[in-house]
Amino acid sequence: MEGMEITEIDVKDVRFPTSLKFDGSDAMHTDPDYSCAYVTIKTNRGIEGYGLTFTLGRGTEIVVLACKTISRLIVGTKVQDVFNGFASFWRKITSESQLRWGVTHLATAAVVNALWDLWARIEKKPLWRLLVDLTPEQLVSTIDFRYITDVITRQEAIEILKSQKSARASRTASLVENGLPAYTTQVGWMGYSDDKVRELCEKYQQLGFDTFKAKVGQNLEDDVRRCQVIRECIGDDKRLMLDANQVWEVEEAVEWMKSLARFKPTWIEEPTSPDDVLGHARIAKELRPLGIGVATGEMCANRVIFKQLLQARAIDYCQIDSARIGGVNEILAVYLMAKKLNVPVCPHAGGVGLCEMVQHLQMWDFVSLSGTTENRIIEYVDQQHEHFEDPVTIKNAHYMPPSVPGYSTKIKDASLTNYAYPEGKEWQRMFDIGIFPRPSAN
Incomplete structure (x- = not known):
């Protein structure tokens, strides 16, 4: 160097x-x-x-x-x-x-x-x-703690990482053998016909997936029908998440999700504006008694908004995105805040190169920070991987750790x-x- x-x-x-x-x-x-x-x-x-x-x-x-x-x-x-x-x-x-x-x-x-x-x-x-x-000192040295020291300081971050150090070898061995669990959004794009949804549900269940996500938010009647189709295909024992991609007002999100609660969604993702911290907090408070969590993060602009979402208990699942905020350094800060405030991280992926990148971040989290896959899962979408020199490897619905040097970002x-x-x-x-x-x- x-x-x-x-x-x-x-x-x-x-x-x-x-x-x-x-x-x-x-x-x-x-x-x-x-x-x-x-x-x-x-x-x-x-x-x-x-x-x-x-x-x-x-x-x-x-x-x-x-x-x-x-x-x-x-x-x-x-x-x-x-x-x-x-x-x-x-x-x-x-x-x-x-x-x-x-x-x-x-x-x-x-x-x-x-x-x-x-x-x-x-x-x-x-x-x-x-x-x-x-x-721990080297990793923490890459992070700018400005604006987040009221949640976590540099020294606290070092101590958190040191507390996990003795388990890293066994966690690494587990990661190499088993990978990390994935869910698929491929069954749930809004423009797909019901027949295509059924076909994809069957395909991904055969590939070992037991967790699925569907897009909602344009028309309640259509959402009910599509959720019913997916539930009929996957049964009641598998997890279903829903994603509104920011389209609702706060009250609208609560009422809409009450209508979809019978499908037992694990979470509703981006129910309102990604900048509305208090709106997310209100939605989360209303939906928790129904067993529905709130997830967001793919459109968060920076670590400060993540800080506020975590502080306000506005999210039950923290969704970092490898390409949205300022790269790996800022994402590491979010992981550390989520760890301290006990909110699981479930990365958003699916766009060009996102699956390739977020796998690395979640694998670091598993080995060096969280040490668990409980309530933690990585989004997977089967698109554009063929354009990368080192594409993701999915085995029995698990991301297997890359071995090629780099961030898996080189396009052919x-x-x-x-x-x-x-x-x-x-x-x-x-x-x-x-x-x-x-x-x-x-």
């Missing part, structure tokens, strides 16, 4: 036409084209790091531009300086006086994820293993050639035959 310098950062707009089959459709996002801003960090030693942040098609170009703007703060930096003072470096790029938050914070995730991938590749370890092997060259937007071969073909309109030159 000594003498290694970041010489160039390349950013690409990569999109996949998932809207053609309604893959990923929900009450809020009816026609998503799963996409990402894809970052490649190049060094003078030939080692590269790859990172991304997930998007839904239109507007990806804005995130790409933000990544390029952040890149100007990084090119020319010595790699050793980044990783030896990662928390300070993270604060530098998230608190630059003229460049803060919003889309910029989303772009930060792509760049920071690429830096962690680079670090793991330098150390020749998969990211989960790199995180596990860091001492052929996929970039075909799906970089708008110049990719597949996009040019679809423009030519009129499946999608060709973007204007402006």
